[in-house]
Amino acid sequence: MHHGRLRAIASMLTAVLAFSGMDTLLKLLSASYAPMQVATLRGACAIPFMLAPIIMTRSWHALIPRRWYMHLLRGALQVVVLGGFILAVRELSLANAYAVFLSAPLIVTALSVPMLKERTEPANWVAIAVGLGGVCIMLRPSVSGLATLGSLAALVAAFGYALGGITLRMLTRTDTTASVVLWTISTMTVLAGLIAAPHWVPIHPEHYRWLVGLGALAAVGSYLLAEAFRYAPASVVAPLEYTALLWGIVIDRVIWHVLPSARVCWGGAVVISSGLYLIWRERTHLARELAAPSWQPPP
Numbered sequence: 001m002h003h004g005r006l007r008a009i010a011s012m013l014t015a016v017l018a019f020s021g022m023d024t025l026l027k028l029l030s031a032s033y034a035p036m037q038v039a040t041l042r043g044a045c046a047i048p049f050m051l052a053p054i055i056m057t058r059s060w061h062a063l064i065p066r067r068w069y070m071h072l073l074r075g076a077l078q079v080v081v082l083g084g085f086i087l088a089v090r091e092l093s094l095a096n097a098y099a100v101f102l103s104a105p106l107i108v109t110a111l112s113v114p115m116l117k118e119r120t121e122p123a124n125w126v127a128i129a130v131g132l133g134g135v136c137i138m139l140r141p142s143v144s145g146l147a148t149l150g151s152l153a154a155l156v157a158a159f160g161y162a163l164g165g166i167t168l169r170m171l172t173r174t175d176t177t178a179s180v181v182l183w184t185i186s187t188m189t190v191l192a193g194l195i196a197a198p199h200w201v202p203i204h205p206e207h208y209r210w211l212v213g214l215g216a217l218a219a220v221g222s223y224l225l226a227e228a229f230r231y232a233p234a235s236v237v238a239p240l241e242y243t244a245l246l247w248g249i250v251i252d253r254v255i256w257h258v259l260p261s262a263r264v265c266w267g268g269a270v271v272i273s274s275g276l277y278l279i280w281r282e283r284t285h286l287a288r289e290l291a292a293p294s295w296q297p298p299p
Contacts, residue, residue, distance in 0.1 A: 003027050005235075011224040018221035020098060020247035025214045030090035032204065036196035036211075039082035042202075043189030045215025046222065049117040050182050061171065062176045065183055074180075075187020077164040079195070082188065084157030091150030094248035095260040099138035100154035101196025102245060102271050105238035106131045107162035109278065116234050124281055127274045159274030165229070172230040174277065182258060189218045214261050239275030 022042070029038045054063060065071050088097040112118040173181045203211070228237040244266045250282045252258050262270070 002230040003029065004238060008228045008230070009174070009240060011028060011231070012237045013222035015221045016241055016244050017247060018217045018224065019263055020094075020244055020251065022214055022217040023085075023094060023248075024117060024251050025210050025217070026086050027089040027094060031208065032207070033201055034196060034199055035083045035086035035090070036079075036129060036189035036192050038086050039079065039192040040189055040196050042082065042214050042218055043185045045211045046185055046218035047182070047189065047215075049215050050178070050185065050223070054178060054182075058122075059178070062178045063182060065179050066174045067171065068183075070167055071175075071180070071183040071189055074164055074167045074171065075162045075186045076115050076191060077167065078184055079191045080160035081106060081157045081164060082192065083195075084153040084155075084160065086152035087152045088253045091126060091148070091153070093252045093260070094287060095245060095252050095264060096138070097150065097154050097281065098112035098245045098248040099135065099260075099264050099268060099271075100151050101131060101161070102242055102268075103135045104158040104161040104165070105241045105275065106135075107159065108165040108238040111162060111166050112233065112238075116169055116233075121281065124278055127277045127281070131271045131274030132269045134274065136267070136269030137270060151254070165180050167230050168226060169179055169233075176221060177226040177230060178233035180226050181219075185218070185222065220275060241279045242268075242272045242275040256291065 019050075025040065029041070033041070055059065075088055085097070085101065088100065108118065109124070113120050122275055168180065228240075251259055252260070
């Protein structure tokens with residue numbers, strides 16, 4: 001069990017790094033194409049990378065879905081997530097978009113109790129509330145601050161992502177990682193493509209290299225994300241997504257030469273601290289379970 005959780009943590013941290021690189025390309029592409037077209041291109045470019053290991057190993061049986069309706073639901077949620085998030089990064093800096101989107105792991109942890117029947121102690125609920133307070137600090141809790149198009153799009157994407165994380169945890173109980181990842185992205189690509197078709201714009205030749213990178217990073221990130229949720233409860237791996245804020249700050253500085261405001265830094269520190277506290281609580285609980293002597297009936 002302990003080895004599995006360490007594997008899940010490493011998978012999630014690497015997935016966040018891959019997705020941060022992917023989000024950078026999404027922001028660059030969003031300057032030239034509509035959000036749904038970018039989402040379609042993201043999915044279409046990722047599918048070949050995901051099929052490659054299946055073709056090489058001829059493990060086609062791994063793609064057979066056991067609960068196809070859940071794959072369709074998760075694909076539809078991905079349309080909401082990607083469409084909303086791409087719109088958010090087009091309007092906001094990466095760090096600011098992440099600041100709003102970081103409410104998603106908190107929602108996943110909260111929803112894991114009623115939907116996945118996972119246990120969360122009262123102290124964890126306090127940490128979730130504090131983390132959401134940190135998100136509010138970064139949002140500047142005022143009517144004007146919450147009403148911006150980018151912030152609203154990020155909030156919609158965060159809620160969709162949280163529901164997608166819960167369905168992912170449900171699917172990995174019965175379906176393979178390859179099946180979950182491929183069918184979700186295939187469904188998302190078809191649905192987003194139908195929405196984008198009436199206003200499709202020809203692809204600029206100089207953007208093809210970005211699309212290749214987009215597909216590779218999406219495939220790697222999606223696979224590692226599914227692996228993380230397979231080997232550990234959502235309450236363990238979800239808080240690790242807070243490291244995306246650190247990558248967002250670095251990328252904003254290097255590429256767009258901007259830095260987040262002091263409010264974003266303070267709020268981000270609160271959110272990350274809440275996530276780290278949840279991880280510490282989970283590890284402490286696991287250590288107590290391993291140290292507790294097993295009960296045996298008297299002779």
